[in-house]
Amino acid sequence: MKVTLLLAAASLAASFAANAATVTAKVVADDYFSVFVGSENGTGLTLVGGSNGALWYQQGSAFTFNVGAGDYIYVAAWDSASYGAPHMWIGEFDIGGTKLVSNTTDWLSKYDASIKDPSLSNVQALIQSGSWGGIGVSASDGSSPWGDLSPAFGARQIWHDSFGADSASFQGYALFKTAQSVVPNGAGGGGGP
Numbered sequence: 001m002k003v004t005l006l007l008a009a010a011s012l013a014a015s016f017a018a019n020a021a022t023v024t025a026k027v028v029a030d031d032y033f034s035v036f037v038g039s040e041n042g043t044g045l046t047l048v049g050g051s052n053g054a055l056w057y058q059q060g061s062a063f064t065f066n067v068g069a070g071d072y073i074y075v076a077a078w079d080s081a082s083y084g085a086p087h088m089w090i091g092e093f094d095i096g097g098t099k100l101v102s103n104t105t106d107w108l109s110k111y112d113a114s115i116k117d118p119s120l121s122n123v124q125a126l127i128q129s130g131s132w133g134g135i136g137v138s139a140s141d142g143s144s145p146w147g148d149l150s151p152a153f154g155a156r157q158i159w160h161d162s163f164g165a166d167s168a169s170f171q172g173y174a175l176f177k178t179a180q181s182v183v184p185n186g187a188g189g190g191g192g193p
Contacts, residue, residue: 027089
């Protein structure tokens with residue numbers, strides 16, 4: 001009986017590992033960002049990293065987190081009221097050896113027009129409201145005024161509508177999510193979009 005329980009526990013642990021992946025991320029946002037992981041409808045949402053008050057030119061250090069089967073990556077980005085436009089974010093996510101970068105095809109977006117530095121519950125509420133849109137504007141890494149940023153390798157600077165002060169999220173924040181789960185349900189670890 002004891003051996004059976006040990007085998008069942010080992011089998012359960014192996015099953016969990018096969019449906020999970022470790023992500024190493026490098027993100028830069030003008031001005032600030034937070035990264036979350038959770039389901040498509042925002043349940044189980046967890047804050048896994050962020051700029052922690054550092055401005056864009058001090059960001060880009062790698063940080064790691066885990067994702068499970070069915071999880072999406074969410075990036076919330078916003079401008080400081082003190083600095084204003086322009087704004088963007090750029091990122092690179094290594095998901096078990098598969099690269100996912102900020103671009104116009106692998107991400108969806110929406111925004112809040114009044115909240116800066118959103119809490120986890122603010123982000124959950126935005127996830128659950130309305131539909132997602134595409135990426136409205138992008139620029140290659142190295143573009144003015146930011147220059148070359150840490151997460152290069154094909155990543156693009158993106159925003160949901162405009163890099164300028166005419167953005168609908170100028171007084172709030174923009175939220176981006178992966179177009180599909182980063183580890184599909186029932187798939188082996190290391191899967192990606």
